[in-house]
Amino acid sequence: MTTIGIDTxxxxxxxxxxxxxxxxxxxxxxxxxxxxxxxxxxxVGTLEPERxxxxxxxxxxxxxxxxxVASGFAVREVPPHLSRAERIRTRRPGKSDAGDALxxxxxxxxxxxxxPVRLADRAExxxxxxxxxxxxxxxxxxxxxxxxxxxxxxxPGYGGAxxxxxxxxxRRTIGRRLRGLSGVRAELARERLNRLGRxxxxxxxxxxxxxxLVAGHPLLGLAGVGALTAAKLIAEVGDVRRFRSADAFAxxxxxxxxxxxxxxxxxxxxxxxxxxxxxRALYSIAFIQVTHHPPARAFLARKRAEGRTRRExxxxxxxxxxxxxxxxxxxxHDSLAxxx
Numbered sequence: 478m479t480t481i482g483i484d485t486x487x488x489x490x491x492x493x494x495x496x497x498x499x500x501x502x503x504x505x506x507x508x509x510x511x512x513x514x515x516x517x518x519x520x521v522g523t524l525e526p527e528r529x530x531x532x533x534x535x536x537x538x539x540x541x542x543x544x545x546v547a548s549g550f551a552v553r554e555v556p557p558h559l560s561r562a563e564r565i566r567t568r569r570p571g572k573s574d575a576g577d578a579l580x581x582x583x584x585x586x587x588x589x590x591x592x593p594v595r596l597a598d599r600a601e602x603x604x605x606x607x608x609x610x611x612x613x614x615x616x617x618x619x620x621x622x623x624x625x626x627x628x629x630x631x632x633p634g635y636g637g638a639x640x641x642x643x644x645x646x647x648r649r650t651i652g653r654r655l656r657g658l659s660g661v662r663a664e665l666a667r668e669r670l671n672r673l674g675r676x677x678x679x680x681x682x683x684x685x686x687x688x689x690l691v692a693g694h695p696l697l698g699l700a701g702v703g704a705l706t707a708a709k710l711i712a713e714v715g716d717v718r719r720f721r722s723a724d725a726f727a728x729x730x731x732x733x734x735x736x737x738x739x740x741x742x743x744x745x746x747x748x749x750x751x752x753x754x755x756x757r758a759l760y761s762i763a764f765i766q767v768t769h770h771p772p773a774r775a776f777l778a779r780k781r782a783e784g785r786t787r788r789e790x791x792x793x794x795x796x797x798x799x800x801x802x803x804x805x806x807x808x809x810h811d812s813l814a815x816x817x
Contacts, residue, residue, distance in 0.1 A: 479526040482555070482582025483517075484574050485509065485538030490517060491574035494524050495582040504575050509537065514544040521550060530555040530585025532577075534594035542594040553591035554719075558750075559584045592719030603690050604712030607705070610683040617676040620669050627666040631658055648674060695805040699798075700773070701765035709758045710802060717806040727799040730755040732792070756795075759802070763794040 478497040483490055490507045505520055507513035521529065529552045534542040545552050563580040564572070585591060595601070621642050628635045632654050642648055648670055655667050688704040691697065696707040720726045727733040731751025766773035773794060780790035 478586075479524050480582050480586035481521060481524065481526045481529045482578045482580065482585055483529065483531045483538065483541065484577040484581055485531065485533040485536070485541060486574065487537055489513075489574065490538070490541055491578040492517065492520070493575060493578035493582045494526065495579065495586055497586070499583045499586060501579055501582075504578065506574070509541065511540075511544075514541050517541065518545060518548045518550075521545065522548075526550070528553055528585055530581045530591065531594055532557060532560055532581050538594075543596055546594065546596060552594045553585055554594045555581045555584050555588075555591060559588065590721050593716070595715045595719075598716065599690065600711050600715045603687060603708045606683055606687050606690070607708055607712055610680055610687065610705075613676050613680045613683065617673060617680065620672050620676065624666055624669040624673065627662050627669070631655075631660070631663050631666060642670075642673060643677075645674070645677070694810045695808040696802065699762070699801060699805060700770040701762040706758055706761055709754060710806070713752055713755045713758070714806055717803065720803070723800045723803040726803040727796060730759055730795075730799050732756060732759060732795045732799050734792070734796070759795045759798050760791070762798055763791050766798075767791065767794065 479494050479502065481492055481494045483492045486509065488509055490509050490513060491504075492507065493504045494502045496502055503524070505517075507517045507520075529545060529550055531538050531542055531545075531552055532555045533539075534552070534554050542552055560577065560580045563584050564576060566583075624642065628651065632651070635651065635654060642651065652667070652670055655663055655670065684705070687708045691704050691707045691711065694707055694711070696702050696710060697704070702710075714720075714726075717726075720729070724733065728748075729751050731748045731753065733748055733751075735748050763773070767777045767790075768774075776794060776797075777787070777790045780793055781787065785793070
């Protein structure tokens with residue numbers, strides 16, 4: 478029984494085949510381009526592996542993963558934290574691509590429930606649009622901060638109702654105050670103000686596209702979930718079938734508490750690992766619910782009465798939300814299914 482591990486890089490792919498006992502049988506290196514992918518698939522075909530473990534299927538290894546799956550091979554995603562832990566046990570001095578591939582292969586041979594690699598689908602498209610929107614939001618924040626620094630000098634006392642410069646009416650108000658002012662600082666302020674307007678239009682355009690892609694998704698029926706939050710959950714999770722259970726999903730999201738008991742002391746500690754984007758999305762939902770959603774507010778009050786802190790109560794809500802979100806992601810959604 479042969480298992481292959483592949484360590485992916487920008488220009489190269491390091492591959493290692495191991496036998497049923499985890500001993501390395503053969504090591505190869507391939508270029509990370511179409512020619513290299515064909516050579517890799519041909520080499521893999523001669524070994525007839527039970528499975529292939531690949532690290533980085535959403536970045537450097539995306540194209541290789543797609544090619545191997547299209548060639549009929551079973552390819553699984555190996556999380557970096559598992560391969561790092563295995564690397565210590567390989568007893569190879571230092572760090573090398575071949576050693577990393579060996580670690581990945583051993584993890585793939587041992588962990589039978591590894592998720593399939595992520596392939597291009599509607600969730601990836603939603604993620605790309607979200608990233609593009611977030612880039613615009615960050616750029617707008619940078620421009621707005623520079624504009625504030627200019628306005629403090631040339632329009633003293635401009636603050637108050639127009640301090641955020643997010644709403645179009647506030648930008649128009651500042652535009653009127655800048656009208657007629659001379660000097661380089663005023664000129665740059667007007668350009669930055671116009672830039673904010675253009676960024677707002679571009680950001681809105683992406684938001685409309687994202688909203689259209691997630692329209693009708695079951696997640697939108699959950700209190701505290703809007704189109705952008707639903708899109709973030711969909712994009713970060715991808716194919717929810719990759720997860721064997723709601724508990725596995727909760728662990729990925731970093732909301733499953735970690736046992737930290739010893740002797741007579743039984744306790745759980747905060748999980749600081751997992752996908753922080755998912756964790757942030759669940760926190761946003763929890764925060765909105767404890768502010769506006771009566772059942773969540775009642776749950777929070779009950780936990781506080783039990784002696785929990787507010788933070789501990791919100792963590793409990795996040796853990797509950799992970800189960801609900803996992804169930805909703807499993808429900809069919811026509812637009813996502815049609816594009817998968």
